[in-house]
Amino acid sequence: MKTISRKTIDxxxxxxxxxxxxxxxxxxxxxxxxxxxxxxxxxxxxxxxxSFFGKVGVPRVGYETKRLKDxxxxxxxxxNIVHIALFGVGNLGKAILKYPGFQTDKIKLxxxxxxxxxxLSKEINGIKIYPVERSAELIKKVHAEIGIIAVPPGSSQxxxxxxxxxxxxxxxxxxxxxxxVPKSIYVKNIDFSIEILSIFSHTxx
Amino acid sequence: MKTISRKTIDxxxxxxxxxxxxxxxxxxxxxxxxxxxxxxxxxxxxxxxxSFFGKVGVPRVGYETKRLKDxxxxxxxxxNIVHIALFGVGNLGKAILKYPGFQTDKIKLxxxxxxxxxxLSKEINGIKIYPVERSAELIKKVHAEIGIIAVPPGSSQxxxxxxxxxxxxxxxxxxxxxxxVPKSIYVKNIDFSIEILSIFSHTxx
DNA sequence: AATCAATCGTGAAATTCGTAACGATTTATA
DNA sequence: TATAAATCGTTACGAATTTCACGATTGATT
Ligand SMILES: NC(=O)c1ccc[n+]([C@@H]2O[C@H](COP(=O)([O-])OP(=O)(O)OC[C@H]3O[C@@H](n4cnc5c(N)ncnc54)[C@H](O)[C@@H]3O)[C@@H](O)[C@H]2O)c1
Ligand SMILES: NC(=O)c1ccc[n+]([C@@H]2O[C@H](COP(=O)([O-])OP(=O)(O)OC[C@H]3O[C@@H](n4cnc5c(N)ncnc54)[C@H](O)[C@@H]3O)[C@@H](O)[C@H]2O)c1
Numbered sequence: 001m002k003t004i005s006r007k008t009i010d011x012x013x014x015x016x017x018x019x020x021x022x023x024x025x026x027x028x029x030x031x032x033x034x035x036x037x038x039x040x041x042x043x044x045x046x047x048x049x050x051s052f053f054g055k056v057g058v059p060r061v062g063y064e065t066k067r068l069k070d071x072x073x074x075x076x077x078x079x080n081i082v083h084i085a086l087f088g089v090g091n092l093g094k095a096i097l098k099y100p101g102f103q104t105d106k107i108k109l110x111x112x113x114x115x116x117x118x119x120l121s122k123e124i125n126g127i128k129i130y131p132v133e134r135s136a137e138l139i140k141k142v143h144a145e146i147g148i149i150a151v152p153p154g155s156s157q158x159x160x161x162x163x164x165x166x167x168x169x170x171x172x173x174x175x176x177x178x179x180x181v182p183k184s185i186y187v188k189n190i191d192f193s194i195e196i197l198s199i200f201s202h203t204x205x
Numbered sequence: 206m207k208t209i210s211r212k213t214i215d216x217x218x219x220x221x222x223x224x225x226x227x228x229x230x231x232x233x234x235x236x237x238x239x240x241x242x243x244x245x246x247x248x249x250x251x252x253x254x255x256s257f258f259g260k261v262g263v264p265r266v267g268y269e270t271k272r273l274k275d276x277x278x279x280x281x282x283x284x285n286i287v288h289i290a291l292f293g294v295g296n297l298g299k300a301i302l303k304y305p306g307f308q309t310d311k312i313k314l315x316x317x318x319x320x321x322x323x324x325l326s327k328e329i330n331g332i333k334i335y336p337v338e339r340s341a342e343l344i345k346k347v348h349a350e351i352g353i354i355a356v357p358p359g360s361s362q363x364x365x366x367x368x369x370x371x372x373x374x375x376x377x378x379x380x381x382x383x384x385x386v387p388k389s390i391y392v393k394n395i396d397f398s399i400e401i402l403s404i405f406s407h408t409x410x
Numbered sequence: 411a412a413t414c415a416a417t418c419g420t421g422a423a424a425t426t427c428g429t430a431a432c433g434a435t436t437t438a439t440a
Numbered sequence: 441t442a443t444a445a446a447t448c449g450t451t452a453c454g455a456a457t458t459t460c461a462c463g464a465t466t467g468a469t470t
Contacts (some may be wrong), residue, residue, distance in 0.1 A: 013402050038383055177222070180243060238417085249460080250459085253420080263417085265415080265467050
């Protein structure tokens with residue numbers, strides 16, 4: 001049995017997003033080369049990725065948009081809804097609470113926590129903000145799987161520890177420092193400054 | 206002459222960030238394995254990366270924190286200051302304008318643009334918000350190199366086109382769709398939803 | 411001074427990944 | 441129905457990346 005690679009999965013998520021947009025435009029067929037143009041990948045790469053899922057396309061025609069999307073989604077997401085817990089309702093946290101992309105049929109932000117009394121018991125976009133002390137209890141109740149760190153870097157490790165204790169299995173960390181967690185927990189760091197510097201170095205070298 | 210790989214550069218940016226933090230703690234020496242623990246990399250990977258820059262460490266001792274940071278920075282950033290222009294001052298754009306990480310000695314957000322009349326001529330964190338029509342003119346004046354797309358997905362391509370015309374060389378795109386630009390322009394897409402789904406799939410598979 | 415332990419640097423092996431080449435399949439059409 | 445054109449799927453190849461293995465260097469210790 002062949003195993004799917006992480007890179008293929010991440011690209012497949014891009015394909016899914018593109019396929020959703022195509023469906024909105026009532027495009028019911030798509031070729032690998034068109035999908036490549038849209039996603040910035042290559043046609044061969046796309047066919048190779050898709051081949052993992054079996055023979056999905058038909059020669060001379062391409063892929064059926066809906067069917068391809070369903071196949072990718074079924075494999076990667078399996079009808080799951082991802083539940084998110086947010087830690088830190090400051091400037092970034094507030095934007096995230098208001099983000100419509102986190103209130104869809106696939107992803108739902110279901111809990112928000114902050115340390116500051118002043119932020120508590122407010123409600124943003126229908127989500128109440130709770131004190132961090134209640135996070136373990138509430139996260140278990142709502143079955144959140146993924147946590148977002150949007151607290152200052154000095155508090156990110158402390159919050160990460162709480163997240164692990166609360167049973168979250170994955171973390172997205174916006175604080176500009178590394179956190180250490182058990183290796184069963186998956187962490188993705190997104191550091192805006194590093195992204196900018198990386199892009200800049202791209203444009204230079 | 207060997208050329209440095211993109212992956213090495215991106216990891217080096219992580220090393221630099223870690224080294225800066227170590228310097229704040231007055232740690233003047235660091236070994237590859239300690240740096241590996243902090244950054245989540247491996248000690249061999251780190252030595253291999255650093256070896257591109259020559260013989261920097263000393264056996265039995267490790268690396269001199271400041272010297273290593275300087276070497277990495279000098280190579281990758283060369284005393285440059287990166288100037289950023291922001292497009293779209295909504296929920297996310299406002300958070301970005303207030304982000305201290307974009308007002309440092311290496312990175313400066315220098316211009317912000319929005320389409321909506323209501324956002325204009327306000328000032329956030331010392332940065333005035335201008336109408337998009339003035340972007341080409343102002344971006345050239347302040348010599349911005351990198352642009353941030355924080356407008357709704359329906360407007361991202363339109364904004365990308367303006368960015369290219371304005372002379373920006375790199376783009377970070379937070380809108381959840383792909384944009385097409387000349388291939389001399391480097392684009393980095395950051396799609397929060399895809400990141401979440403990717404993390405989720407990690408925790409599942 | 412000799413020895414030991416820690417750490418670096420690096421060439422080689424192993425792995426992962428992307429690309430290219432090409433046969434197979436399907437539809438359109440003469 | 442035979443041919444042509446488009447597109448898929450797959451194998452083989454090559455490039456890039458990581459990991460391994462180990463020699464070289466240094467500082468500490470006896
Ligand atoms: N503002 C941005 O656009 C931006 C961009 C990239 C990264 N970041 C990073 O994201 C994080 C948040 O940024 P921000 O601008 O929203 O900061 P902020 O200061 O506006 O908000 C931080 C929030 O975290 C809360 N907090 C502090 N310690 C806490 C703890 N232990 N538990 C729970 N909540 C706690 C604070 O009460 C506050 O509400 C920071 O690490 C920042 O570096 C921010
Ligand atoms: N809010 C979040 O946390 C978040 C997270 C991830 C991604 N995003 C994405 O980032 C983008 C911005 O999100 P947001 O929540 O700030 O949206 P928003 O609606 O709050 O703000 C969008 C802003 O863009 C401006 N705008 C619209 N068209 C424009 C144009 N052609 N030129 C210049 N300005 C224009 C609007 O006037 C508005 O101020 C969206 O694409 C969103 O999907 C947002």
